[in-house]
Amino acid sequence: MTKGIAKENQIVDKVKEVIGKSVLEIEIPRPRRIFILIDKKAFGKATHYLTKKMRFSHVSTITGVDVGKEIEVIYHLNRGGTIELSLKVRVAKDKPVLPTIIDLIPGATLYEREVHDLLGVTFEGHPDLSPIILPEGWPPDVYPLRKEWTLKKVQKRIMKGGKQ
Amino acid sequence: MSYPTIRIPFGPQHPFHIEPEYFMFEVDGERVVSVKPRIGYVHRGIEKAIEDRTFIQNLYLIERICGICSHAHTTCYTQAIEEILGVEIPPRARFIRTIIAELERIHNHYLWLGLAAHEIGFETLFMYTWRDREIVMDLLELLSGNRVHYAMNTLGGVRRDITPEIVEKIRKGLDALEERMRYYKKIAMTEPTISKRANGIGILKPKDALALCAVGPTLRASGIKRDVRADDPYIAYSEIPFNVITYDRCDVISRLFVRCDEVFESVNIIRYAMEHLPEGKIRIKVPRRVPEGEAVSRVEAPRGELIHYAKTNGTTKPERYKVRSPTLGNIPSLCKMLVGGYIADIPIVIAGIDPCFSCTDRMAFVNVNNNKQWILSGEELRRYAIKWYRKE
Amino acid sequence: MGLFKWARTRSPWIIHFNTGGCNGCDIEVMAALTPRFDVERFGIIIRGSPRHADMLVVTGPVTRQVRDRLVRIYEQMPEPKFVIAVGTCAISGAPFMGCYNVHGGIDAVIPVDAYVPGCPPKPEAIIDGIVKLIPKLRAG
Secondary structure (H helix, E strand, O other): OOOOOHHHHHHHHHHHHHHHHHEEEEEEEEOOEEEEEEOHHHHHHHHHHHHHHOOOOEEEEEEEEEOOOEEEEEEEEEEOOOEEEEEEEEEEOOOOEEEOOOOOOHHHHHHHHHHHHHHOOEEEOOOOOOOOOOOOOOOOOOOOOOOOOOHHHHHHHHOOOOOO | OOOOOOOOOOOOOOOOOOOOOOEEEEEEOOEEEEEEEOOHHHOOOHHHHHOOOOHHHHHHHHHOOOOOOHHHHHHHHHHHHHHHHOOOOOHHHHHHHHHHHHHHHHHHHHHHHHHHHHHOOOHHHHHHHHHHHHHHHHHHHHHHOOOOOOOOEEOOEEOOOOOHHHHHHHHHHHHHHHHHHHHHHHHHHHOHHHHHHHOOOOOOOHHHHHHOOOOHHHHHOOOOOOOHHHHOOOOOHHHOOOOOOOOOOOOHHHHHHHHHHHHHHHHHHHHHHHHOOOOOOOEOOOOOOOOOEEEEEEEEEOOEEEEEEEEEOOOOOEEEEEEEOHHHHHHHHHHHHHOOOEHHHHHHHHHHOOOOOOOOOOEEEEEOOOOOEEEEOHHHHHHHHHHHHHHO | OOHHHHHHHHOOEEEEEEOOOOOHHHHHHHHOOOOOOOHHHHOOEEOOOHHHOOEEEEEOOOEOOOHHHHHHHHHHOOOOOEEEEEOHHHHHOHHHOOOOOEOOOHHHOOOOOEEEOOOOOOHHHHHHHHHHHHHHHHHO
């Protein structure tokens, strides 16, 4: 569908200008929605450009997805309430590390902590990655949204007593 | 070296502080120096469970993420999946979804007004607003069969239609709700109890609101004109004229007025929608299996921007489903508002963001000067605050 | 009938606790206090402390982190005491059954005397459940 996505195309072109070959995949499924997968090495440059130069200064949330050997971290950035640009970057599951973006957008703080809790991604430079979503006493090696931690496996590990 | 600790055995449950929660405050005398939130108490593991259920089963689970924004959640969900499926629901369904969404907003704001009144000890206002709230609950029950959890949304549209008789009843109900809210707004503007507790309290400057990514009435009460219904229209909002309400005093009273005025806007949106309700089907059939894809869905829930991210894999169950409720979006701003304020302001400032966890039942305090620690239940803090302000 | 029994059955005192539900049942429990349903006309009063309560009204599917507090509240209540599970979550866990963090039903944790089904049950149903336990209080 190409109707009415001129602005979105412009944005993607600008990002390509700045980080070139590090843009791996682009999807513009409809007006006001952009999905860009980038190479991790361009992460700092891309986030700085989008948040400071292109005014994508609102982070709606950050999603972590287990995609097998890697964890895909998606930054859902918004400009002026309208265009939602989902910036995706993948990190190795055995060493999932990304720099924090709270120096660019302080409001990202709890979202990074949430991805840390549920998928074990470390955000370098974040002053406090203590549990925010998971309850007190949760075993630190259990990342419930990783595929290898099936529902049954998580349940068995954390529940004591009760019907289940 | 151990410091003397004073523990007030924390109160048991109070009916008005319904969801268990946790905040840790560092204080210096009567002033809050820092806040640390921990929301693990309400963790249920919903995102994981969603991956284990079919798309239809998930309708019922996602609806129950929150009993007060349940239609917002299912609207956000059905939109995401319908987008991946590449289907457009019938226009009549879009309008019905909008009518329910706005009734839900009116319900939420009336409920909130009552709870905020209770927070500052204004019991009469709580009783009045909750009595009037019954008007909108009756309308929702008439439309959907249930007072809470309307289950109106399904994949492909809505499940029940609106008859002309129901339209008439809604019109009458809206007239009453509008009139009552005018009365409450007047009280809010003139009652000294309210202004003492809410004027100039819980300040959130626009710059901070934006940097901390605040959403909803909290953001709009700092003068920022952002509303998903206007900026990123969905269901029928691009076809219905309405105003985005902002106030620029950046305090709790602004947040109150934003919600009052939003009720008036909701009333008008519903009137317009009923007047221009398109004919035709209310739903279309969609396949059980959803092709591989992803979508980001955004909705202006009564409490603010609600965002869902859906990833599908060609089966009957989602690959990944992410939900970010508006309250989580406002917690950093809440912490900012609380720091530098009085302990006695904590209950109303927390209430001011209309949190989806209610004012906590467990709040821990540490005095930075002598390391004294104590825990207060939400009810104990509420009573402390009321007493403190009576002395002022 | 002894004085205490008379006083207790004249006006059962309730304590309410949410074990991790969506709040839907809680707002209907609260609505029961408001003028339209006005549970106080039956002499039913919601109290703040389990030490003064005759009945524990519980909602929610009992998350793992709340379980111990639920047990503690139950233990703090003096005999005779009764528990009402309000809502489908409190009865069986409902849509949260199978979630990794959820016990699923109050009676997995403490004994329950009355079940009020619904998602959520209407305030009338909740009041009905409470009122139905009054003969048990009298007999107890």
